Amino acid sequence: MRFFKRRNFVRFTDIKEEVASYSPDADFSLLEKAYVFSAKVHKGQTRLSGEPYLIHPLEVAMILAKLRMDLPTISAGLLHDVLEDTLTSFQELKELFGEEIANLVDGVTKISKLPFSDPKITQAETYRKMIMAMAKDIRVILIKLADRLHNVRTLEYHEEEKRKLIAKETLEIYAPIAHRLGIEWMKNELENLAFQHLDPVAYNEIYRKLRHFEKEKQKYIEEVKKILKNKLKENGIEAEIQGRIKEPYSVYEKMKRLGIDFEQVYDLLAFRVIVNSEQECYQALGIIHSLWTPVPGRFKDYIALPKPNFYQSLHTTVIGPYGERMEVQIRTWEMHKVAEEGIAAHWKYKTGKGLDEEEAEKIGWLRQILELQQELEDSKEFLHILKIDLYPDEVYVFTPKGEVKVLPKGATPIDFAYSIHTEIGNHCYGARVNGKLVPLDYELKSGEIVEILTSPKAHPNRDWLKFARTSRARTKILKFLREQEKNHAIILGQELCEKELKKVGLSLGELQKKEEFKKLLELFNFKSPDDLFAAIGFGKITVSQVVGKIAPQETLVRKGKSRKINLGTLIKINGMENLLVHFAKCCNPLPGDEVIGFVTRGHGISIHTSDCPNVLSVPPERYVEVEWKGENGFLFPVKIKVQAEDRKGLLAALSNSISQMGINILKAHVSTTKSGEALNFFEVEISNTKQLEKLLSHLRKVKGVKKAERVKKWI
Structure with missing residues (x-):
């Protein structure tokens, strides 16, 4: 168990000695050049602790040396902040140290200088850049991890808010990586340091109890080690036995997950048995089980079924001497090296090359993250799914042919289907687990055989996102749904365009052949006609905006648009006819409204609704009794307001609902309140109050709509 204390500062000679321990013939000239350059450009800079800044790149380089990395990686560690924190350019770095090291440093460099106003987007874009660089060279993430590790080791110098932010990010992203x-x-170490800053009270309490437990159990640990070593030796197995206490954060997680106190955590002790061959691993397991009673359901064979991160060991839990419950891990020395160094143990130091195809295949999670970052445009969504994909617990399930699929804990048949092929996932309608039909939200368990049922007519729906766990499944579902939504929007946009163009004597098919249509696409910055129609369907632009750019202006003067019309066609005033009238813009009277008129200077009779506030200021002697003459075929502008829950595609749904009634939209405006409510304002052309009531009733049926009403003012 590691308890963390501040170390003495690392010197450059310490790094050289560490590298020489695993690469005695190394040429240190490149490393020395990187050290001198880093010292030069960081001269005069200090950390928050007041220490010289150079201490940080030295510490990062030492961590990389402890990981037994190659010289270009350690050199990049010494230089990892020069692009961000000094005046050094990428070109200068490339000329001095070569393209390999320059690319490594650039891959690690943050993008904080980019103009993102939202910190979450900046954070997500940093990860996106990092993932892309990882895909080209996995060493990028190893440098970034070393950088983060030293930063959290010295986190106490930050303000509390900043400390908690960095600690949370470390726990959610860097420790899982x-x-x-x-x-x-x-x-x-990353987990424990982050835990220490996020919840210092809980950390200190668990730390103190573990120290006490370790002191109390020291004799017991030595006794078990002695029993194991002697028993294995009797059977011809030479082994190293290590005893340890669980880590503070893993204990905290178990307490939180099971809702128990520290005193109820019974497996705080763990032993490691390291032998010389795989065969001896299984022999040792049999000997341990003959010594002490195994706990049912606690055996795991990670040798036959390695974890995606290369980890191999046998895990078992037994009731040891004096009834003490303890976990035992059994592995070879090669497995131990991989468990300690991870992917770094696979690095090709001598050839300077990265992972070969077979090894790269083992880190399929990195391929999946690369795929999702290419398919997701929304940075916040990318960050959310990245966190899901880094979820550490796995289940091991089988295809009917016996192929193993490793999925995160809680995965469902949907995740399994997409792990086989996108088309299998997109056409999945059911699943059989161990020969029995199960629902698509069924949580898979290790050892189960899964068969996916497909149909050409089956397709993903939004409910799948509620139980899909892998980034691959969620990304593919979202992609399908977006394409489906876009297709619907394109069809709607085409229908709206066709309908509006007919009113001005034009045809959509003929228009698309003309040069004016290409200019129209350029004007609105669309690459294709489908992009234009989709924008109309989603409500991003209105049909009126489009038609207004291509139709002759004189054709756009529609019946009912003129505010001055012949009285005889619409309004009757005390039996008099042929008087000039106009309809007031303050209340926009509509056939079916109770109306009142009054005499104006030079504009004839002004028609208002009887409840219009402006009528109250007019002297009674100017009032004129008026009434509607009946149906007339004219269209009148009416303003309506729709309050709804804000959601994607809402404007398109409302626009579609209006167009289905054959009603034209003149203007549209959308805003969102602080409480997340969408306010949608439309100016539409209506013939009478009956049509208006039908429209409002139609709009109230749209999903999420809380209120639809006529308003006098635009906003």
Whole structure:
């Protein structure tokens, strides 16, 4: 068990000695050049602790040397902050140290200088850049992990809010990445340091109790080690036995997950048995089970079924001497090296090359993250799914042909289907587990055989997102749904365009052949006609905006648009006819409304609704009794307001609902309140109050709509 204390500062000679321990013939000239350059450009800079800044790159380089990395990686560790924190350019770095090291440093560099106003987007874009660089060279993430580890080791110099933010990010992203790469010691240290800053009270209490437990059990640990070593030796197995206490954060997680106190955590002791061959691992397991009673359901064979991060061991839990429950891990020395160093243990130091195809295949999670970052445009969504994909617990399930699929704990048949092929997932309608039909939200368990049932007519729906766990499944479902929504929006946009163009004597098919249509796409910055129609369907632009750019202006003067019309066609005033009238813009009277008129200077009779506030200021002697003459075929502008729960595609749904009634939209405006409510304002053309009531009733049926009403003012 590791308890963390501040070390003496690392010197450059310490790094050289560490590298020489695993690469005695190394040429240190490149490393020395990187050290001198880093010291030069960081001269005068200090950390929050007041220490010289150079201490940080030296510490990062030492962590990389402890991981037994190659010289270009350690050199990049010494230089990892020069692009961000000094005036050094990428080109200068490339000329001095070569393209390999320059690319490593650039891959690690944050993008804090980019103009993102939302910190979450900046954070997500940093990860996106990091993932892309990892795909080209896995060493990028190892440098970034070393950088983060030293930063959290010295986190106490930050303000509390900043400390908690960095600690939370470390726990959610960096510790799981270290676990995924198989570097358990680093994962444990990152978790414990982050825990220490996020909940210092809980950390200190568990730390204190573990220290006491370790002191109390020291004799017991030595006794078990002696029994094991002697028994294995009797059977011709030479082994090293290690005893340890569980890590503070793993104990805290177990307490939180099971809702128990520290005193109820019974497996605080763990032993490690390291032997010389795989065969001896299984022999040792039999001997241990003959010594002490195994706990049912607690045996795991990670040798036959290695974890995605290369980890291999046998795990068992037994009731040891004096009834003490203890976990035992059994592995070979090669497995132990991989468990300690993770992916770094696979690095090709001599050739300077990265992972070969077979090894790269083992870290399929990195391929999946690369795929999702290419398919997801929304940075916050990418960050959310990245966290899901780094989830450490796995289940092992089988295809009917016996192929093993490793999925996160809680995975469902949907995740299994997409792990086989996108098309299998997109056409999945059911599943059989161990020969029995199960629902698609069934949680898979290790050892189960899963068969996916498909149909050409089956397709993903939004409910699948509620129980899909893997980033691959969620990304593919979202992609399908977006394409489906876009297709619907394209069809709706085409229908709206066709309908509006007919009113001005134009045809959509003919228009698309003309040069004006290409200019229209350029004007609105669309690459294709489908992009234009989709924008109309989603409500991003209105049909009126589009038609207004291509139709002759004189054709756009529609019946009912003129505010001055012949009285005889619409309004009757005390039996008099042929008087000039106009309809007031303050209340926009509509056939079916109770109306009142009054005499104006030079504009004839002004028609208002009887409840219009402006009528109250007019002297009674100017009032004129008026009434509607009946149906007339004219269209009148009416303003309506729709309050709804804000959701994706809402504007398109409302626009579609209006167009289904054959009603034209003149204007549209959308805003969102602080409480997350969408306010949608439309100006539409209506013939009478009956049509208006039908429209409002139709809009109230749209999903999420709380209120639809006529308003006098635009907003």
